[in-house]
Amino acid sequence: MVLLRSLRWFFLLFTFGQLNEQYVRATWPLLNCSAIKLLGLFPDSVNTSERSELVIHSSAMFKAAVILSQQYNITIDEQFIGWEAVQTDGKAINAVSSTCHAISTSNIVGIVGPVLSRESPIIASFGERVGIPVISFGATDPDLSDRNAYPVFYRTVPSDYAAASAIVQLFIRFNWTSCTIIYQSDAYGSGGLKVLTQAFIDNDVIVATT
Structure with missing residues (x-):
């Protein structure tokens, strides 16, 4: 019974705390x-x-x-x-x-x-x-x-170097030796392609096609 009463008080305190937080929450600053x-x-x-x-x-x-x-x-x-x-x-x-x-x-x-x-x-x-x-x-x-x-x-x-390093480690872990790279044709894709291709070459993974 004491435990149930304590839980009720805790619930009320938590509810009022949440309501109070809503009222004091900051608004977006004006331009x-x-x-x-x-x-x-x-x-x-x-x-x-x-x-x-x-x-x-x-x-x-x-x-x-x-x-x-x-x-x-x-x-x-x-x-x-x-x-x-x-x-x-x-x-x-x-x-x-x-x-x-x-x-x-x-x-x-x-x-x-x-x-x-x-x-x-x-x-x-x-x-x-x-x-x-x-x-x-x-x-x-x-x-x-x-x-x-x-x-x-x-x-x-992080730059694409971090992603390329993680992908290479995955290939090493599963002993994969070749791949085909599919990338989107823009600065994001071409930059990632360059880094990933070099990372594969440095670790003896063959890039079959792109």
Whole structure:
């Protein structure tokens, strides 16, 4: 009986705790909350109403990071960090155009994105030219690891070298000696093909066809 009563009290405390959490949960920061901003580049098309899960999740994390920076009093020149987000349609030219417009109209101090490897080289080069760091959360092209070519580019995901190494270890584990590589015809696919082919050659695995 005592145990049952304790469980009831625990359930009530947990329920009120959850309700209280809902009321104190922070809302997304406003676009005009600060003159100093991070620019987020996301790949969804501006001509569609559907948003992919990737964009929904990544943009939510982007805004959540801004909220956390404000809650922990992280400032630049004694100002909180704001945000601005644009959609690039997954095209490098759109990414550059949107970035140029944002930088010309706002005080952008950093770029988060783009997610795609085909967009990243030109944005990384642009960031170097204007002195703004670029941090991608999805670009895996190994060439982007070249610090001489892309000194202001960073990423939160490993390059294709890590995936290639894991695949080679799988071949070694099962004594597979040849393969056919199927890849998508863009910067992401060709970059992965180059790294994986070299990894196979270094470990005496025959690439029959691609």
